[in-house]
Amino acid sequence: MANGAQIGSAVMFVQQLGRSVSFYQDVLALQVADHSPTAALLISASGAQLILRAMGEGAGHALGTIGLQYLIWTAASRQDLDRCEQALRARSAHRSTRRSGEVTLVEGRDPDDVVVMTVYPGPDVMPMHKLPVRIYGW
DSSP: OOOOOOOOEEEEEESOHHHHHHHHHHHHOOEEEEEOSSEEEEEOTTOOEEEEEEOOTTOOOOTTSSSOOOOEEEOSSHHHHHHHHHHHHHTTOEEEEEEETTEEEEEEEOTTOOEEEEEESOTTTSOOOSOOGGGGOO
């Protein structure tokens, strides 16, 4: 029986590759698996893949337009979520920490002002059953 599709990799365009690689290594504990002068493949311990591609300083990403707006990452543990929050705070990139029942969500912004959310526990333990209010924020 098929389990259905799962996200295997995400591709994100960024302004400065090195700055973004450093951010995602620090905040999400991703490791560089491959790189070129204009792109990098980052992988988590659980196998999630993020491909970063440098597009230059003039590239923009407007919220509220067509296309992917943000991803919600799952922390491996409560301690890992706390580590993510502290890494965001150390970079002055933390925006909020919200709790709803057993679920805690940490929100920040990456160097290009793209929303970065990390949650614990994730949908494998506590799947969503209602639309999150956050999607109506624009």
